[in-house]
Amino acid sequence: MTARRGTLATGLLLLPAALAFLGLFVAPLGYFFVQSFWKASSFRIVPDFQFDNYARVFTDYGGALGFTLGVAFMAATVATTIAFLFAYAVRFSLGRAGNVLLVIALITLFGGYLVKIYAWRTILGLDGILNSALLSTGLIAEPLPFLLFNTGAVIVTLTHYLLPLAMLPLFGALRDIDDSEIAAARDMGAGVTRVIIDVVLPQIRPALLAAFAMCFLLAAGDYVTPSLVGSPGGAMFGNFIQSQFGLRMNTPLGAAMAFSLIGASLLVLGATGLALRLGFRAR
Template sequence: MSRRQRSGRLGRSEAASGLLLVSPTALYALLLLAAPLATILAFSFWSQDYLTIDRSFTLKNYQEAFASQANGDMSLYLELMFRSLRISGAVTVATVLLAFPMAYFVSFHVAPSRKSMWIFLITIPFWTSYLIRVFLWKVILGYNGVFNTTLQGVGIIDEPLTFILYNANAVVITLAHAYAPFAILPIFVALEKIDRSLLEASRDLGENHITTFLRVTLPLAMPGVVAAVLIVFIPTIGDYVTPRLVGGPGGQMIANMIQTQFLKLNNAPMGAALAVLAMLMVGAISVIFVMLNRRFLGGQK
């Protein structure tokens, strides 16, 4: 057997071994990821009359989603999508801005022997159910809740505040607390990877603490910030439990409408169309954010 034949057989055997190793993961991804997404996409081009599914191709669901109301305002579906975008954006900004100082403190000001304990403490909220945490915030922000009672007790307000529950503000506060650990951990990992000698070099060259942070620490920590933004933004825009419990009419999001279409109105195709539009919106915004961030980092270099 020639050398070329032996190398060809070796290459085929290695390729077969690689495919054999990858095939379980690929099959898993196809069955649990691609197949459901393809089903949702197919449903979005069908129609439903109570329990009867009409599989004829139609764009009626997408036309209804973009159609204006009788008074000329945008459709309810688009309004919910933009509201979801605003709430999720506010949650992301609030969570990352609050998470960065915590991650910075643990990384730069906590002794290495105690960092694991701090990370352990940060993950304590995950010990309780997500629903329990939402209900606790409902108790804290309620009309006669802990927050209003405390402010009245110290004389800051005369009557309970009504704008902190059953609206978008309550959704932002609750989601920001729920997703804080998801933002702290990737930022902490990025800060831990920074070579401390670079910070010392910046100080030796005459930079102060603020300029060193802005020109050295923050750019090097941006991969963690980007990860935190995406980890918080993507799931919060599709959250429906928190808006349902603490959002009230003004805090409902697109996921609540999708749930209503599927479970209450028996209109799975319309719910599927809204789900597809929400996924496209999230995907487009995420890609734009990553591209802008890469251009920013490229400009820093």
């Protein structure tokens, strides 16, 4: 009886959060999923069940989908790698100074996302800090126009934004590693690289995948960064989704594109998780 009352009390405490989750997340998502099988006609949504929207996603926008997944994968890989190296240094090498650097890195989360994008526009622009520095040193005779408005600028900007988010799960996992294991590996002659590969990475595989997944999903769904620092021909999938919901008023196709992106992203994350599992198991 006591256990049943405890379960009931726990359920009542969780009820408001569950209702908020269902009302604010599950219900809208379900509505748009159903709507993705409808069609738009003369700026009106017609409840006509068909698969034409999903067919159009892969015939008309398949290239943009593949490009977006590639950019997101690159940004997530770079951000996760740098975040791991930083978190490893903070945890095992930098001592008290590492904690200060970690706090400074996490403080950047309070800086606005748009602020970071415009900061990189300032750095990479024709009159930006980088071009000005190169001109002042005489390394170049005129500003370099290719630093901005390209895929590289998008990846750099996304990486800067995603780095603090990737650091959190990685540093939390590294804190759980016993220092004696690192010391034992070093006593047996293992270098830093061998310690990382054989001792550290197998123990933090879930955090590694979590950091990568967070970065990948945020990068894949982004449409502001490519709009502000990307090239006109390098639009990402989010830009096309935003166009369907905003300019074209074709919410069924926009919903189909959104769920196609979600499905493709889950496939990439599943393949990445499987690759990590097999890679660590083979060692």
